[in-house]
Amino acid sequence: xxxxxxxxxLERSRALLIRAMTFYRDxxxxxxxxxxRLERLDQPLRIAVSGKVKSGKSTLINALVGxxxxxxxAQESTQVNTFYQYGPExxxxxxxxxxxxxxxxxxxxxxxxxxxxxxxxxxxVARLVIEAPVPGLQAISLIETPGVSSSAVQETGRxxxxxxxxxxxxxxxxxxxxxxxxxxxxxxVHELQIARSAPINTIVAFSRADETGNGGSGxxxxxxxxxxxxxxxxxxxxxxxYVIPVVGLLGQAAATMTDDDFNTLVALRRLPEKTLEALLxxxxxxxxxxxxxxxxxxVRQGLLDRFGRYGVxxxxxxxxxxxxxPKKLSAALLEASRLNDLQEAVYQQFIERQDAxxxxxxxxxxxxxxxxxxxxxxxxxxxxxxxxxxxxTGTGGRAMEKLVDDGLIAAVLDITTTEVCDLIAGGVMSxxxxxxxxxxxxxxxxxxxxxxxxxxxxxALDTVPARYRDRTFYEHNPQVTLMRTTTDECRRxxxxxxxxxxxxPGPVRFLLPEGGVxxxxxxxxxxxxxxxxxxxxxxxxGEVRQNADRQVLRVPHNINDDRFVAALLRAFxxxxx
Ligand SMILES: Nc1nc2c(ncn2[C@@H]2O[C@H](COP(=O)(O)OP(=O)(O)OP(=O)(O)O)[C@@H](O)[C@H]2O)c(=O)[nH]1
Ligand SMILES: [Mg+2]
Numbered sequence: 001x002x003x004x005x006x007x008x009x010l011e012r013s014r015a016l017l018i019r020a021m022t023f024y025r026d027x028x029x030x031x032x033x034x035x036x037r038l039e040r041l042d043q044p045l046r047i048a049v050s051g052k053v054k055s056g057k058s059t060l061i062n063a064l065v066g067x068x069x070x071x072x073x074a075q076e077s078t079q080v081n082t083f084y085q086y087g088p089e090x091x092x093x094x095x096x097x098x099x100x101x102x103x104x105x106x107x108x109x110x111x112x113x114x115x116x117x118x119x120x121x122x123x124x125v126a127r128l129v130i131e132a133p134v135p136g137l138q139a140i141s142l143i144e145t146p147g148v149s150s151s152a153v154q155e156t157g158r159x160x161x162x163x164x165x166x167x168x169x170x171x172x173x174x175x176x177x178x179x180x181x182x183x184x185x186x187x188x189v190h191e192l193q194i195a196r197s198a199p200i201n202t203i204v205a206f207s208r209a210d211e212t213g214n215g216g217s218g219x220x221x222x223x224x225x226x227x228x229x230x231x232x233x234x235x236x237x238x239x240x241x242y243v244i245p246v247v248g249l250l251g252q253a254a255a256t257m258t259d260d261d262f263n264t265l266v267a268l269r270r271l272p273e274k275t276l277e278a279l280l281x282x283x284x285x286x287x288x289x290x291x292x293x294x295x296x297x298x299v300r301q302g303l304l305d306r307f308g309r310y311g312v313x314x315x316x317x318x319x320x321x322x323x324x325x326p327k328k329l330s331a332a333l334l335e336a337s338r339l340n341d342l343q344e345a346v347y348q349q350f351i352e353r354q355d356a357x358x359x360x361x362x363x364x365x366x367x368x369x370x371x372x373x374x375x376x377x378x379x380x381x382x383x384x385x386x387x388x389x390x391x392x393t394g395t396g397g398r399a400m401e402k403l404v405d406d407g408l409i410a411a412v413l414d415i416t417t418t419e420v421c422d423l424i425a426g427g428v429m430s431x432x433x434x435x436x437x438x439x440x441x442x443x444x445x446x447x448x449x450x451x452x453x454x455x456x457x458x459x460a461l462d463t464v465p466a467r468y469r470d471r472t473f474y475e476h477n478p479q480v481t482l483m484r485t486t487t488d489e490c491r492r493x494x495x496x497x498x499x500x501x502x503x504x505p506g507p508v509r510f511l512l513p514e515g516g517v518x519x520x521x522x523x524x525x526x527x528x529x530x531x532x533x534x535x536x537x538x539x540x541x542g543e544v545r546q547n548a549d550r551q552v553l554r555v556p557h558n559i560n561d562d563r564f565v566a567a568l569l570r571a572f573x574x575x576x577x
Pocket of ligand 2: 071078144
């Protein structure tokens with residue numbers, strides 16, 4: 001079942017889908033659907049390009065693919081889900097809502113043919129699949145969805161859009177100005193039942209960034225500032241891994257620039273400085289001025305349509321700075337369009353993590369099949385889980401939360417939360433301020449406890465900061481020195497954890513081991529300090545807003561006691577429902 005060199009995540013996804021298929025031998029439709037999902041594990045990663053009408057989806061697809069394939073239009077809007085994927089020959093397939101398919105004979109692909117097919121109504125055409133022999137589609141397939149809030153989406157409802165998004169491994173969401181409705185939309189997608197159990201990886205592109213403000217030379221830098229604000233916004237962060245400005249139009253022009261474009265730009269650059277300045281004062285003047293005749297108005301208009309005002313200005317600046325051939329100019333413009341950065345983000349967030357993204361899609365597929373066609377035996381597939389162990393070393397906590405974010409973790413037993421001590425007191429094993437945020441983002445069932453909240457980790461004794469000279473230490477070994485947390489630190493640790501737990505929408509149990517939070521904290525051991533522990537427990541009890549779903553529970557044993565373990569397991573069964 002597994003392939004040589006295949007990661008264990010992919011191997012498990014393959015195995016899960018194959019096992020699920022065996023439960024549907026008598027149901028060829030579901031089995032066939034699952035087989036399709038299995039085959040997808042060997043196909044390029046699928047990225048949905050979504051966003052409002054006219055947010056620049058088609059333009060950005062062309063920029064990413066490096067070819068003018070998707071029709072871009074100022075008036076009509078794309079109404080049909082359109083898949084752009086790699087194929088050895090140009091090919092267009094129309095899928096009807098009833099499941100039949102039809103090949104449209106083509107020898108070449110051009111936007112006009114695709115546009116004609118996109119004019120069909122969504123009840124006539126469910127999706128268009130465009131296959132193109134372009135290298136840009138070898139690692140990823142792109143799915144353009146109809147604009148959010150377009151008539152197509154209004155008619156078929158959000159569920160059709162959610163359906164397409166559920167077929168994607170990741171989402172590139174475009175927004176012209178990150179507005180409230182976009183945020184609401186993204187949240188609503190995340191709140192869908194299926195997404196909640198497996199949140200989808202999303203990059204938000206602040207598109208058409210050259211039009212920010214008055215569209216002048218400061219447009220892209222100010223789009224960058226706005227993006228930064230959104231990156232820091234906890235609501236946006238909860239559904240998007242990345243927010244990045246991009247000028248798709250310039251990306252498209254740079255990726256498809258011809259020698260004629262280059263020669264026209266060079267001819268413009270050679271004009272006397274004053275003539276050029278006057279020409280660049282407004283888009284209208286640039287395209288319609290009767291002079292210079294050496295570059296006729298119609299040619300200028302064409303350039304403006306393809307590059308935009310910002311793009312033309314950037315190209316002329318680059319030429320002025322000594323860029324001397326089309327290749328170098330194209331590279332400079334790709335940089336100015338921020339397409340390079342977007343591609344890098346797609347690479348880092350999606351392609352490099354594709355095994356996790358694919359595993360999420362496989363889990364989601366099995367979950368969807370089960371919900372649609374419940375089978376007694378197959379239920380158990382969902383109930384089975386493999387324990388994954390993470391060490392509380394800073395990187396361990398972060399790795400666990402990354403997998404939680406990827407929707408690959410069914411429930412969390414977070415017994416040793418000691419990374420928080422290192423965050424609060426400056427130890428060497430902090431997992432950062434974001435510890436527990438993935439639990440809040442996803443609502444994954446969570447059981448936590450106070451493991452090792454009595455200790456901060458340092459390296460060798462002589463590396464401990466001087467300000468801590470008078471504290472209680474325990475030399476675990478020559479490389480590891482542990483420092484007892486104080487009452488004040490315990491209160492701050494309790495406050496930190498309580499605030500995080502209060503943000504968790506899923507079921508939460510947090511257990512307080514009254515007999516000590518570590519072996520060193522047991523009676524007679526060097527870190528035994530019931531007063532400090534009591535401050536920790538009371539802070540948690542006082543600050544966590546408890547209800548039926550979110551409970552803080554005292555257990556009268558040491559955290560390493562079997563009876564404490566039994567209480568943890570009871571809580572675990574409880575949150576798993
Ligand atoms: N200035 C500027 N215009 C852009 C940019 N991207 C797209 N446009 C223009 O915006 C209009 C719509 O672009 P499309 O790429 O067709 O947008 P879309 O989101 O695919 O639109 P629908 O599919 O119809 O919803 C076209 O006129 C594009 O030329 C950009 O980065 N800058
Ligand atoms: Mg479009």
